[in-house]
Amino acid sequence: MTEPIVRLQNVNKFFGDNHVIKNLDLDIEEGEFLTLLGPSGCGKTTILRMIAGFEDATSGVITVEGEHVEDKEAFERDVNTVFQSYALFPHMTVYDNIAYGLTVKKVPKPEIKERVREMLELVQLMGFEGRRPDMMSGGQKQRVAIARALINNPKVLLLDEPLGALDLQLRKQMQIELKRLQQKLNITFVYVTHDQEEAMTMSDRIAVMRGGVIEHLATPKEIYGRPKTRFVAGFIGESNLFSGTVASVEGDRAIVDTDVGRGMMPAEDFKPGDPVHLCVRPEVMQYSTQPVDGFTISGQVKNMIFVGSQYRTLLEQPGHPDVKINRVKVDNSYREGDVLYLHWALDDVTGIRAKEDSDGE
Numbered sequence: 001m002t003e004p005i006v007r008l009q010n011v012n013k014f015f016g017d018n019h020v021i022k023n024l025d026l027d028i029e030e031g032e033f034l035t036l037l038g039p040s041g042c043g044k045t046t047i048l049r050m051i052a053g054f055e056d057a058t059s060g061v062i063t064v065e066g067e068h069v070e071d072k073e074a075f076e077r078d079v080n081t082v083f084q085s086y087a088l089f090p091h092m093t094v095y096d097n098i099a100y101g102l103t104v105k106k107v108p109k110p111e112i113k114e115r116v117r118e119m120l121e122l123v124q125l126m127g128f129e130g131r132r133p134d135m136m137s138g139g140q141k142q143r144v145a146i147a148r149a150l151i152n153n154p155k156v157l158l159l160d161e162p163l164g165a166l167d168l169q170l171r172k173q174m175q176i177e178l179k180r181l182q183q184k185l186n187i188t189f190v191y192v193t194h195d196q197e198e199a200m201t202m203s204d205r206i207a208v209m210r211g212g213v214i215e216h217l218a219t220p221k222e223i224y225g226r227p228k229t230r231f232v233a234g235f236i237g238e239s240n241l242f243s244g245t246v247a248s249v250e251g252d253r254a255i256v257d258t259d260v261g262r263g264m265m266p267a268e269d270f271k272p273g274d275p276v277h278l279c280v281r282p283e284v285m286q287y288s289t290q291p292v293d294g295f296t297i298s299g300q301v302k303n304m305i306f307v308g309s310q311y312r313t314l315l316e317q318p319g320h321p322d323v324k325i326n327r328v329k330v331d332n333s334y335r336e337g338d339v340l341y342l343h344w345a346l347d348d349v350t351g352i353r354a355k356e357d358s359d360g361e
Helices: 044-052 094-104 109-122 139-149 168-185 195-201 220-225 232-236
Strands: 006-014 018-028 033-037 059-064 078-082 157-158 188-193 205-210 214-218 240-250 253-258 259-268 275-280 284-287 297-306 311-317 321-329 339-343 348-353
Touching: 006 044, 018 044, 018 214, 033 044, 033 195, 044 059, 044 078, 044 157, 044 188, 059 220, 094 109, 094 139, 109 139, 109 168, 109 205, 139 168, 157 311, 168 195, 205 220, 205 232, 214 220, 232 240, 232 275, 232 297, 232 348, 240 259, 240 321, 253 275, 259 297, 259 348, 275 339, 297 321
Parallel strands: 033 188, 033 205, 078 157, 157 188
Antiparallel strands: 006 018, 006 059, 205 214, 240 253, 240 275, 253 259, 275 348, 284 339, 297 311, 297 339, 311 321
16 A cells, blocks of 8 residues: 555644644545645644645644655745735736746756746646736636646645635636646645535545544545534535434334434444434435324425525424425425425435534534
């Protein structure tokens, strides 16, 4: 098994008394697109800055290609960083901005010219080399910043919310463009964002963070379909969450008494008495006008809303957040005020151990 291109082992970071990164272990594989995802203040940018050399770890080990980098300056590490603010030199042309790193290294001018041309083709900016940043759009400036980082042939490209300043449509275009570049160059991308859709669109793996720890590290499909903690279930996409206790285990299924009725989930290694959260995504939530065997959860139709790509039904349950049911097509078999009985397939529910999510219970 090959060694990961970036490895963090038992890394801690304090800012004064604030323990920002807590005993973090993370392996980043060569050629993958890994996203650090989480709310503001969770520590994701701090991790990126420690890999880049802009922050020192308080303790722990950071390696790039197996080489310790804790004592190396930022410019000595074989990584480059792209920022949200672009950080372009306003008085320089596109050509000079992209060529800057090679110029500092005193690379021969013919080689610089050829490599800048390659970068301009790669980011689809041929013909823009004579322009200055104030003559370009936000998306074009971000492409220049990416080209300037890539021209140095880094082993790892670090991207700190690089699309945050762009409007929604341009963000979506740049997401596809970034993934195309990453796959074409086979460079390791470590990407920071708080935008879950952005992470799901581009990433090979996502590290969902909260409070300085990684709550779940997996593929987008695994994180969405089988979240490990209640926080991940709520942060990634929409979820219907029911808290309860395993009442019994019957073959391959566990019967769960929740705070609003009885449901079931795959037995896995759960035992009677275990506290759990049941997570059912709105698009797979099933319903009936009559009770379904094994389920006693119901709700009254509160609203039926068209939200563009789908129709959303909200069911009201006293003392519980509204249950969401999402469908591509409108269902005229019920109307506001009707009572619907909820159920789901075993493959569509995730049982989350409550004890694994002691914060935010």
